[in-house]
Amino acid sequence: GQQVMQIPQYQHVQEGEDFTTYCNSSTTLSNIQWYKQRPGGHPVFLIQLVKSGEVKKQKRLTFQFGEAKKNSSLHITATQTTDVGTYFCAGVNNAGNMLTFGGGTRLMVKP
């Protein structure tokens, strides 16, 4: 079955440093979504990438979808304490009926 891997599992940064999490799928994806889950909370949708090579920005967050539609990344510039949480990528299969989540990258920001 489809597998989605994320690295790193954990990342500690000093406030103001940059952060990147990487996502790799074992199969070609229809599209990929990114979610953020705060401690004790539920996943909250951030963005969806559909096109090969697509790059989208949301303020300090930059999302990329690989040319082969099998990998993706999320980069945060100048982290803030409000960025704390676990970031999940979720690959959508070609049937569009199933999201496979990666294991997540837990970001901790030291003020």
Next chain:
Amino acid sequence: DAGVTQSPTHLIKTRGQHVTLRCSPISGHKSVSWYQQVLGQGPQFIFQYYEKEERGRGNFPDRFSARQFPNYSSELNVNALLLGDSALYLCASSFRGGGDTGELFFGEGSRLTVL
């Protein structure tokens, strides 16, 4: 507008018992998906329902079943509970289903502890 609501929020069961979890989607959303999230891991897909029909099933045993009602609310049932079923069960709704689910809106989850 109300978001996705789930009940109960917390529950404790013993091995072998049965549990029913409930979910009400955002008004106007016709698709409901269920996910299991074990502590420290990503959500694992269990089921997707769209227009009251099962549209997707994850790699879970037959002890797990679900249904969607005419008002688009949904139930997840788990029989013969095992210790390993202890997890946060998340319900997510979306406007579309089937070939293009789009953005998922998650509820706060039901935290199940099996003793």
